[in-house]
Amino acid sequence: MAQLIATAPTAIGDAGAVNVPWNVRLRRLLRSRRPYLALLGIIAFFLAWYLLVDVLRFWRFRELPGFVASVREWINPNPVYGVSLFTAEYYNHMWASVYRVFVAFLCATGLGISIGILMGWRRIFYGLTFPILELLRPIPILAWIPLAIILLPGRELPIIGLTFLAAFFVTILNTLLGVKSIDPVYFRAARSLGFSQTAILFHVIVPGALPYIFVGLQIAMGACWFSLVASEIVSGQAGLGYKVWEAYYYVQFETMVIIMATLGFLGYVSSALVRMVGNRLMRWRARILAGV
């Protein structure tokens, strides 16, 4: 799980995104190499899929759903296997998953940040909670599935609970790291300036830890989708994870690929949203990184 720990929170996205009007930013972007390289990479990927599966059809690639067939199924008003852009079922599964991730992520963010800050701020709390956290954190999310099913009633709660759990640990750890990363000189300065404990919390600890917190939240968002799909496969009756497995089971490979692509897209959008909120809240960093 080493990759879940933020090392240097410099990766908070598109730095110059503040203060510059969008049309100027767009023109700048179009003049740079970046969008064209990105497009080229994506095209290369789909071309490889097309060539390997649709054209060459060698080895096990023969078994996979073709690129053309998959796209055709996706945009078909009357899809062969019942799932496309024009069917309600597609959006029902999407909504079920998005809703679960949303609830789980919000709970994990609220609880995780609060606990992480308490751990970084109060030594007693740290001593009390850190060892047990370090014992629970390495347990793979898949190992929690039976326990979640036994403990939480219904079919919805276990899935949300498991999705929550994955994000929860990551958020705590990164928040804790964020608080620890704050230079002690700021605490000294705050105390000299006569800050109350509440003022220190809101004006030193929270903003000081924010860069790490947001790196943590981005990783947490990824962890959410990961454990969501795993738990939907095991205990779901709806949702993208459930559907991807069902499609495999009934040999509807085109549908399977459509759902996979949808998961990729939703994962990307949700991460981008977290990044956007982060940039909003950390204008001071954005401006410095942009060198304005």
Next chain:
Amino acid sequence: MSTDSSNGGTLSIRHAGKIYDPDGSNVVALDDVTFEIKAKEFCVIVGPSGCGKTTLLNAIAGFDQLTAGQILLDGELLTSPGKRLLPGADRMVVFQQGALFPWKTVLWNVTCGPIQQGRMSRREAERHATHLLARVGLTSIENQYPGELSGGMKRRVEIVRALMNDPKILLLDEPFRALDALTKSVVQEYLLELYDLTPKTVFFITHDIEEAAFLADRVVIMTTRPGRVMKIVNVDIERPRNHQVLTTPHFLRIENEVREAIHDEARKAFEAGERELA
């Protein structure tokens, strides 16, 4: 200034001692240090690295505790080994590495002290801050973040932030160390300008002998291991001062007196360090 601080600010350091004892090997950082800084006096402490200058500053600021002696402010006991002292706005610190909150604007940084202490309304504090910032040549930077400012600007903002609290004592720990020579001389003159405007008791630490003689009313020279007061040099140069005094024979004589006193000490400290490494 809008608030009054006309009375007080006499700092007496009496037999101050500090022994660090991390692993049984006593390191004497301060040994029987006694001197007094008169109210509104600009006192500069110089000495080689490890002479306990910062230890003394931390004890006054309330970040650390003495193991012997007393520190008094206006005759009242501030701290002694038995009396824990908390940091407070009456003893403002300007830190060596800078401590402006990078996530807050300049205006927030500068006004937060009096607002948090409930001594000024936001409006009052902002008006006062704008005024003081302008005094040190900083206009229309209120809404910028510290990261957008140059080193010299940051130091000035930091000094203004400290003065906004109307402290009895201003504690500065090598505040201009990281600045280039040119910027340094400009910021020094701004500091003197603010000092002349509202004199305060100043406890200023530096390695720079020219800086010490240029700024100070008195220069306290300390020895190292153990940290003791070696010599106190009076600087009887009239205020207001500007950089033209640096070349007058009178200034050079004073600077030389400080330099000679400290030179022997520095060599001793250096040789002791070499011996330890050998």
